[in-house]
Amino acid sequence: MKTFVYIDHFKGEVQPGSWEALGLAKTFGAATALVFGSAVEDVAKAAFEYGADEVLLADDPVLLDYRAEPYASTLSALASSSTPDLILFPTTTRTRELAAMSALDLNSNVITDATAVEINSDTIFVTRPIYEAKLFEKVTASARPQLITLRGRAFPKPEQEAGRTGTITKVEAKTEALSSVEGYSVAEVGVSLNDAGVIVSGGRGVSNNPSLQPPAGMDDKQAEVWRAQQGFKLVGELASVLGGAVGASRAAVDAGYIPYSNQVGQTGKVVAPDLYIAAGISGAIQHLAGIRSAKMVVAINKDADAPIFKVARYGVVGDLFVILPALTEAFKKKLGK
Numbered sequence: 001m002k003t004f005v006y007i008d009h010f011k012g013e014v015q016p017g018s019w020e021a022l023g024l025a026k027t028f029g030a031a032t033a034l035v036f037g038s039a040v041e042d043v044a045k046a047a048f049e050y051g052a053d054e055v056l057l058a059d060d061p062v063l064l065d066y067r068a069e070p071y072a073s074t075l076s077a078l079a080s081s082s083t084p085d086l087i088l089f090p091t092t093t094r095t096r097e098l099a100a101m102s103a104l105d106l107n108s109n110v111i112t113d114a115t116a117v118e119i120n121s122d123t124i125f126v127t128r129p130i131y132e133a134k135l136f137e138k139v140t141a142s143a144r145p146q147l148i149t150l151r152g153r154a155f156p157k158p159e160q161e162a163g164r165t166g167t168i169t170k171v172e173a174k175t176e177a178l179s180s181v182e183g184y185s186v187a188e189v190g191v192s193l194n195d196a197g198v199i200v201s202g203g204r205g206v207s208n209n210p211s212l213q214p215p216a217g218m219d220d221k222q223a224e225v226w227r228a229q230q231g232f233k234l235v236g237e238l239a240s241v242l243g244g245a246v247g248a249s250r251a252a253v254d255a256g257y258i259p260y261s262n263q264v265g266q267t268g269k270v271v272a273p274d275l276y277i278a279a280g281i282s283g284a285i286q287h288l289a290g291i292r293s294a295k296m297v298v299a300i301n302k303d304a305d306a307p308i309f310k311v312a313r314y315g316v317v318g319d320l321f322v323i324l325p326a327l328t329e330a331f332k333k334k335l336g337k
């Protein structure tokens with residue numbers, strides 16, 4: 001099976017899912033990494049350290065910023081001339097677009113969000129979640145090349161082997177572009193929810209501490225948001241001690257406690273951390289849709305009957321304003337922080 005792996009990065013910062021894709025590709029035989037960008041030799045070098053046997057490098061100033069047209073044309077031209085059987089991508093906003101455009105160019109097919117890929121006598125079987133991850137479907141793909149985007153953290157990341165090298169082959173970048181990037185503004189800070197091994201999330205309950213006295217002059221709504229911000233500080237402190245990311249329920253986002261980029265669930269991010277701590281979140285079905293792949297859920301809620309306890313491995317019935325600081329202190333001691 002001739003396998004290409006697209007290494008997705010933002011200005012040289014590689015999405016960890018790219019290395020997971022490379023690890024999967026290696027289980028099928030030799031893996032060719034595709035690195036596109038401008039001045040991205042370091043990404044190509046890292047690809048060897050994560051197991052690539054060969055790197056095809058399109059390094060051109062026109063590829064400095066990701067745009068669908070030049071990236072898809074470059075990828076499609078490469079795939080047409082080199083005829084891989086399989087092209088793997090980590091699932092990101094960029095690769096969803098890129099894989100779809102290239103699949104069209106190549107008269108082929110893309111399967112998104114795979115959680116397992118098996119090859120049995122040249123037939124490719126892909127498993128992926130459907131219906132908000134209530135079911136997993138297994139599909140076969142007869143197109144060649146078959147394009148597949150992989151769900152983050154569904155596949156093990158290979159160990160980095162420092163100093164491992166190989167041959168980089170430069171390839172031509174296609175330069176036609178209909179758009180240009182004028183600039184970036186940061187929407188998300190800290191650890192990304194998609195890559196986080198630990199997520200601590202807060203819900204509407206983070207505003208529920210009537211004993212907190214807001215600064216004078218605030219109306220009821222402002223006082224509620226202020227209280228919620230104190231609650232999210234506690235959420236953030238625990239996340240920070242654990243090296244994790246901060247998530248939220250939609251109720252918390254809709255109430256203006258925290259930006260949408262933190263929302264987990266059906267209409268937010270679908271996450272797959274090793275540990276998901278839900279504080280003041282009831283566990284509505286739409287929230288659970290986002291955490292079905294979490295390996296362990298811990299719930300903190302005042303209400304012993306909250307549905308979140310049905311999916312939690314460990315549950316604490318109590319006030320998050322008491323439990324979160326206690327957990328943060330305990331982890332600080334345990335981790336020597």
Ligand SMILES: Cc1cc2nc3c(=O)[nH]c(=O)nc-3n(C[C@H](O)[C@H](O)[C@H](O)COP(=O)(O)OP(=O)(O)OC[C@H]3O[C@@H](n4cnc5c(N)ncnc54)[C@H](O)[C@@H]3O)c2cc1C
Nearest residue numbers: 203204205208249250251265266267268280282287302320
């Ligand atoms: C089409 C659609 C899409 C949706 N998409 C999403 C989505 O992507 N993500 C999402 O989260 N929701 C989504 N929702 C909304 C979802 O149905 C729920 O309304 C939402 O998840 C509830 O958020 P919550 O658990 O924070 O709030 P609530 O349901 O109000 O729960 C708050 C919880 O906090 C507890 N609590 C209160 N005070 C404390 C305290 N001091 N200490 C400890 N616990 C406390 C309460 O006991 C309660 O269980 C969607 C809904 C629809 C219709």
